[in-house]
Amino acid sequence: MNGNSHGSSTPNAQRAGRAGSTLYRQSNAALLSIASLEAPVVVPSSYFDEVLAPTLERLRLRPGLLEKVAGVSERRWWSSDSGAPEAAAECGLKALSEAGVQPGDVGLIINTTVTRPHLEPAVATAVHHAMDLPSSALNFDITNACLGWVNALQVAATMIDAGAVRYAVVLGAEDVRPMHQGTIERLSRPEVTRRDFLDQFATMTLGCGAAAAVLGRLDEHPEAHRVVGGSAKAGTAHHELCIGDLNHMRTDAKLMLTEGIEIVADAFADGDAEFGWADADRFVIHQISKVHTDTVVKRLGMDPDKVPVTFPRWGNVGPISLPMTLAVTAPELARGQKVIAMGVGSGLNSAMIEIAW
Numbered sequence: 001m002n003g004n005s006h007g008s009s010t011p012n013a014q015r016a017g018r019a020g021s022t023l024y025r026q027s028n029a030a031l032l033s034i035a036s037l038e039a040p041v042v043v044p045s046s047y048f049d050e051v052l053a054p055t056l057e058r059l060r061l062r063p064g065l066l067e068k069v070a071g072v073s074e075r076r077w078w079s080s081d082s083g084a085p086e087a088a089a090e091c092g093l094k095a096l097s098e099a100g101v102q103p104g105d106v107g108l109i110i111n112t113t114v115t116r117p118h119l120e121p122a123v124a125t126a127v128h129h130a131m132d133l134p135s136s137a138l139n140f141d142i143t144n145a146c147l148g149w150v151n152a153l154q155v156a157a158t159m160i161d162a163g164a165v166r167y168a169v170v171l172g173a174e175d176v177r178p179m180h181q182g183t184i185e186r187l188s189r190p191e192v193t194r195r196d197f198l199d200q201f202a203t204m205t206l207g208c209g210a211a212a213a214v215l216g217r218l219d220e221h222p223e224a225h226r227v228v229g230g231s232a233k234a235g236t237a238h239h240e241l242c243i244g245d246l247n248h249m250r251t252d253a254k255l256m257l258t259e260g261i262e263i264v265a266d267a268f269a270d271g272d273a274e275f276g277w278a279d280a281d282r283f284v285i286h287q288i289s290k291v292h293t294d295t296v297v298k299r300l301g302m303d304p305d306k307v308p309v310t311f312p313r314w315g316n317v318g319p320i321s322l323p324m325t326l327a328v329t330a331p332e333l334a335r336g337q338k339v340i341a342m343g344v345g346s347g348l349n350s351a352m353i354e355i356a357w
Contacts, residue, residue: 017231017270025229029157030218031355032225033099036327037091037173038314039076039208048184048204055187059194066204071290075207075315077177084113084175085123087210089130092171095212096131103131107165108138110156112148113172114318115179116246127171138165145242146286147345148172148319149211150230150353156215157227166217173210174318179203182247202242202251205289207315211323225339230353231271235263242346251346257292260348261299267350268300268342275354280306281337282329286344287311287321296342319345333357 014024049056049063056063066072078087088111096103109131111124128139142152149170156168183203186192218226238259242251271277283302285293287310297304308329310321317324322343333339337357344350 017273019233019266019270021231021233021267021270023229023231023270023274024154026157026227027161028218029160029215029227030221030224031227032101032214032216032221033095034213034323034327034330035091035095035098035211036324037087037094037210039078039087039210041077041079042074043077043180043207044074045072045204051184052187055192055197059192059197061194061197065201069289069291070205071312072205072315073312075205076209077180078175078208083117084115084173084208084210085117085126086130088113088123088171088173088212089127091173091210091212092127092131092169095169095171095214099214099216101167101214101216104134106133106137106167106169108156108159108168109133110152110168110170111139111141111172112143112152112170112319113141113174114143114145114148114244115175117175144319144349145345145347146316146319146321147343147347147349147351149323150319150341150343150351153213153215153227153341153353154230154351160215160217168215169212170215171210171212172320173208174206174320175208176203176206176318177208179206179244179247179249186248199250199252200248202253202316203249205311205316207317209314209317209320209324211320211327213323226356228275228354228356230351231267231274232349232351233263233267233270235259235348235350238348239346241348256346256348257295260344260350261295263348263350264296264342264344265299267352271340271352271354277338277340277354279338280340280354281357282333282339283307283342284322284326284329284339285342287314287325288316319343
């Protein structure tokens, strides 16, 4: 499948779809490898029930909500002696090794994580150093909530198409342990209300993990997976539905779902009209919860067997949840299959990209 059976074939052309999305095509970018790292410390959802038992009892909330409502059985933390930048670098080197690309040949590295140990400098600088990349390699962060990885993939692919770089690494590692600890401390206070608890409920579904992708030129790697193009749509009237800082996040989960699904549906409809996505072989979506997954599958009429899920074991690993899911799904994919990476993030924004496996 070449992904060019619908719409204009002009490389890198950007235009608007009927549902208000932007549509674009890539011309010579390919995915060479995709790798992931699972954080080592398993944190079952029952842990939050145990440490917040007094609060749950006072607010008359039943334990087990994380698993029953969100479908998240457990998530991971990094060990106390390791951090997210180090994990991102390890994963990046793993992806380079699998791609057969030397670190000295990398021209661009983009970090896409939401969580960070500090506001500046960019996390990408620490990752660049840890990977021992050349001084000629551009390095910067792209942060756009849970959509950062898909956005960065488009930026890297476009720079490869333009001839600005030969190889790019798009990566990240989320570390939500400090946020979890801050949330537990706040929810343990005697003045906490039921509303406070529900506003911070989504924070407890988050998890740690790392992923990295290597992109290169298709004409130099015809065996690789072509980055075909994609769609994106903004719904920024809803930018206050989920707001987080370095240790606190509050979310209106109900409105995030109802408003977000409409933006996702529009971006998918425009992408389907342009590229023919309805018959794709895999739909790798952002991993949030069972409710979110079921809603996306039903709204878009997808075959649930084509939608891999990892949130029950890893939780929501922010922008890294999608590439982690793609990495563990990759061994099941056959050459020529059509894969749609479907991102969505608070703001609200949605972006999707097709990869011809």
